[in-house]
Amino acid sequence: MSSRTFVALCFLPLAIFTLAFLALPLVRLILASGESEAGWAIYLEILQKPRYLSTLIQTVVISVLVTIAALAISTTAGLFLVRNRFPGRGILLSILTLPLAFPGVVVGFMIILLGGRQGLINQITPGHVVFAYSAFGLFLGYLYFSIPRVLLTVMAAAEKIDPALEEAALTLGASPYRIVRDVLLPALMPAMIAAGAIAFATAMGAFGTAFTLATNIDVLPMVIYTEFTLSANIAMASALSVVLGLVTWAMLLIARSFAGGTVAAGG
Amino acid sequence: MLKSPAKILQLAVTLIACAFLLVPTLQSVLAGVTVNYFQGVKSGLTLKWIGEVWTLYSSSIFLSIWLAFCCLICTLFIGVPAAYALARNPGRMSRVLEEFISLPLAIPGLALALALLQVYGSVQGFRAHWSFILVGHVLYTLPFMVRSVLSVMAAIDLKTLEEGAASLGAPAWRRFIDIAVPNALPGVLAGSLTVVTLSIGEFNLTWMLHTPYLKTLPVGLADSYASMRLEIASAYTLVFFIMIVPLLMAMQWASARAQRILT
Numbered sequence: 001m002s003s004r005t006f007v008a009l010c011f012l013p014l015a016i017f018t019l020a021f022l023a024l025p026l027v028r029l030i031l032a033s034g035e036s037e038a039g040w041a042i043y044l045e046i047l048q049k050p051r052y053l054s055t056l057i058q059t060v061v062i063s064v065l066v067t068i069a070a071l072a073i074s075t076t077a078g079l080f081l082v083r084n085r086f087p088g089r090g091i092l093l094s095i096l097t098l099p100l101a102f103p104g105v106v107v108g109f110m111i112i113l114l115g116g117r118q119g120l121i122n123q124i125t126p127g128h129v130v131f132a133y134s135a136f137g138l139f140l141g142y143l144y145f146s147i148p149r150v151l152l153t154v155m156a157a158a159e160k161i162d163p164a165l166e167e168a169a170l171t172l173g174a175s176p177y178r179i180v181r182d183v184l185l186p187a188l189m190p191a192m193i194a195a196g197a198i199a200f201a202t203a204m205g206a207f208g209t210a211f212t213l214a215t216n217i218d219v220l221p222m223v224i225y226t227e228f229t230l231s232a233n234i235a236m237a238s239a240l241s242v243v244l245g246l247v248t249w250a251m252l253l254i255a256r257s258f259a260g261g262t263v264a265a266g267g
Numbered sequence: 268m269l270k271s272p273a274k275i276l277q278l279a280v281t282l283i284a285c286a287f288l289l290v291p292t293l294q295s296v297l298a299g300v301t302v303n304y305f306q307g308v309k310s311g312l313t314l315k316w317i318g319e320v321w322t323l324y325s326s327s328i329f330l331s332i333w334l335a336f337c338c339l340i341c342t343l344f345i346g347v348p349a350a351y352a353l354a355r356n357p358g359r360m361s362r363v364l365e366e367f368i369s370l371p372l373a374i375p376g377l378a379l380a381l382a383l384l385q386v387y388g389s390v391q392g393f394r395a396h397w398s399f400i401l402v403g404h405v406l407y408t409l410p411f412m413v414r415s416v417l418s419v420m421a422a423i424d425l426k427t428l429e430e431g432a433a434s435l436g437a438p439a440w441r442r443f444i445d446i447a448v449p450n451a452l453p454g455v456l457a458g459s460l461t462v463v464t465l466s467i468g469e470f471n472l473t474w475m476l477h478t479p480y481l482k483t484l485p486v487g488l489a490d491s492y493a494s495m496r497l498e499i500a501s502a503y504t505l506v507f508f509i510m511i512v513p514l515l516m517a518m519q520w521a522s523a524r525a526q527r528i529l530t
Contacts (some may be wrong), residue, residue, distance in 0.1 A: 006439035007355050010348035016369055017345050017409075021402050025382035026370075032385050073284050080277035094286045098292070101515045103470040103485040106504060107493050110291035118304065118497055120294060140287075147284055176273050205375025208470040210487070212492055221377050225475075228381060236307075238385070241378035249373040 036235030043239055052223070052240070059220040060247075062139055070146035070199045073193055075244075078154040081183065100148045104141075104208020111141045113214060120219050125249035133215045141209040146199040153198070156182075156193030190258045195257030201248040220244050298501035302370065316502035320491075324503060327487035328510075334483060335466040338404040342462050346403070346412035347455060351447050353413070354420035365417075369410040378472025379406065383510065384475065395478050404474035408465050413459040415525065421452030423530045435519065457525040460518040468511060483508075 001009075033164060034040045046052045081093055099107065115121050115132035123130050131137050161184065170177045183194075207221040214222050226239035287314045299317065302310040349368075351359045371379055380403060425447060448455070448515055470485040477486050486505060491500045 001439060003433075006443070007352045011350035013345040014349035014352075014368065017405070021383065021406055022368070025379070025386045026374075028386045029378070029382035050409070058331070069324040073280060076277050077281040077284050080281050082275075084274075088417050092281060092285055096291050097519070098512070098515070099288055101464050101468050101511050101518075103468040103487045105485055105492060106468075106507065108501065108519070109488070109504060110295065112492070113291040113298070113501075119276065120290065122437050144288065147288065156430045159512045176271060201373060205377065205488075207375065207474070208489070208522065213472070216304075221375060224377055224381070234385070237381060241375075245374040245378045248375060249370065252373045 027227050029243055033235055033239035033242050038234075038235075042235055043138075043243070045236075046239060046243060051218075052236075055218045055220055055223050056243070058135075058218065059204060062135065062142065063200050063218065066139060066142040066146055066203045067196045067200045069143055070150045071196050074150035074195070075154050075188065075192065078151050079152050079158055079188075082155055082158040096151055097148045099145055100152075102145060104145070104206050104210070106208075107141050107144045108209040108212025110144060111137050111209075115140070133213055133217075134216050138210065138217060140226065142203040142206055145206070145212070149202065150195040150199050153191050153195035154188060154250065157188055161187045182253050192256045194255040197251045201251045203247050204251075205244060251265055292508070295501045295504045298481065298498055299505035300502070301498065304497050304501070307491070316498045317506065319324055319499055320503045320506055323495075323499070324482075324487045324491070324506075326486075327482045327484050328506070330397065330481065331467050331484035334401055334404055335463045338403050338408055338466040339459055339462050341405045341413040341454070342409050343459070346458065347416055347448065347451075348443070349411045350416035350420055350451070350454075351443055353417050354425055355420070355449075365413070368413060369408045372410055375471075376403075376407065377475060379403070379480050380472045380475030383472075395480070397481055400473055400476045400481060400483065403476050404466045404469055407469060407472055408462040411461045411465065415458030415461065416451050416454040416524075419525055419528055423450050449493045453521070453528055454524040457518070457521040460514065464511065464514045464518050467514070468507075 033042060036042055039044055044054065077096060081089060081096075099110075102110075112132045113119055115130060115137055115241050117130055117132075119130070119132060122130050131140075165183050165187070166179055173180065205221060206219075207225070210219050210222045211225070214227065221244070224237050224240045227233045227240065297308065298304045300312050300314065301308055302313045302315075317471075353365060383399075383403060383406075387399065389395055402445060428446050428450065429442050434447050437445065456525075470481070470489065473483050473487065475484055477483065482490065488500075488503055488507060491503045
């Protein structure tokens, strides 16, 4: 057996598996979205029916807000942890990266423990605040699993910045604010764009968290789920899935062109 | 360390973020071993709820472990040779192929599950079998294995090593088994731990693919959150933490180790 044949054989298990379980199902999904009475106009319907359009906008708005908040928090914390060595730093770092492997349902439960009817905030506030099942609860849930993902990417990038750049700026008389604005942020920008896109994409597709929390609010994955299971509207569920998949895939593709590598998704 | 207001602000943000992530986790751990959560810890500590979780959900826990193990075998069998082939043929086609198999990272699990259901949902023997969930898990974890192995294989000088072996008369398959795989072991290890960790926690795909007789651990979690009392849900979450936290720590250690080879 020649070397070339062997290398080709190495592709074989991958080729069989991905053709059968990735390529074929994705093609079927796209075709199924055009099989309702409306045909391919179903994509127009998504934009015309207020129910779908408002859900789509709502999902995008929450995802954008989560991305901004996660970037702000994780960049601040990440820079701090990279630039300072102190006792307990390792523990803080472990706490901040721990939720990386939590499934979305667990994150949802964490928010219920914070803001649910038996939650901590409800117990310690006089006014009995319950926010777990609102848009704000969903926002916090998405933020919960976005912080570790963004933090890891930002910290990896921050470690590569040459401290000499900051020192040079300092000797030239730059204020701390100017150093952050003119030295650190530009150097971190590619990583922040990449991390932001991952946070956005994960929030767009997060099903588990929404499944646990979204009783009063519709986000796209929940609407897909109900269209499929309750209404048996397979064409619409497929079409919405295609839209969701395209948006997230495009976001990640843009991010990949700015910075390589992908942090573990999930949720 | 705390020389300026900016530093104090940074520390405050870090600590608040830590509290936000940690406090509910601790609450959950505590609630899982508290006799009555409404009355608080003063009602006493107990392992009763963990016992209940065990009687209710032990089959889910074992199914998840079994799936993670099978998923690891599948991703090793599919992913390691594929990574080797990609490392041997770097170029535009390989980039496209890698991008294609990474699609399950970008496309939400729900959409993938929907796609799988439409093709194979009517194949009865398959639909109701655990291997249907396994397919979903392999689909989702495979890119992590391929990338992890590929990055190490691309960093070591595979070409020179293989030429040496070839000049000594080693055929292609021996060079793969004796040269490429042992040299890429840190990547294989990091990939394996990632695959097992992600498979045990996978919910998005699994929720759509599972049947009432095949509940995995996270599906059981969702079930307990919806229908059980807070103590049982918390105890089950605690069981999940006990399983996932060591795996997560091992995964981060192995990834850091593999990273060191790359730099």
